[in-house]
Amino acid sequence: MAVKILITRSIGQEVAPAIRPLIIELRAHAMKQTGYISGETLKCIDRPGEYLVISTWESVDDWNKWLNSQERKILEDKIDIITGKPTEYATYVQLGN
Secondary structure, three states: OOEEEEEEEEOOOOOHHHHHHHHHHHHHHHOOOOOEEEEEEEEOOOOOOEEEEEEEEOOHHHHHHHHOOHHHHHHHHHHHHHHOOOOEEEEEOOOOO
8 A cells, every 4th residue: 555755854044955965865766765656845835944755655664664774864864964953754644545
């Protein structure tokens, strides 16, 4: 069963240029993972500096393999150090499943 992962980050305008290449690299690596379906990155209009990634995976197991991979953790740690705030995750499944 497909799952949607909502990933939120607070990114100050002053560090956004440093974060952008890391997010692109993270997405490039995620796209190569088993079970990855799609993803998009959105910038909030109402709350400047808030970004949302919506990532779709074939299963929660596929997502968890990527979430717990060393490759992803290294990039995520770099992002969190620059922003000074932890990245937040939430896993969703379609209603009725």
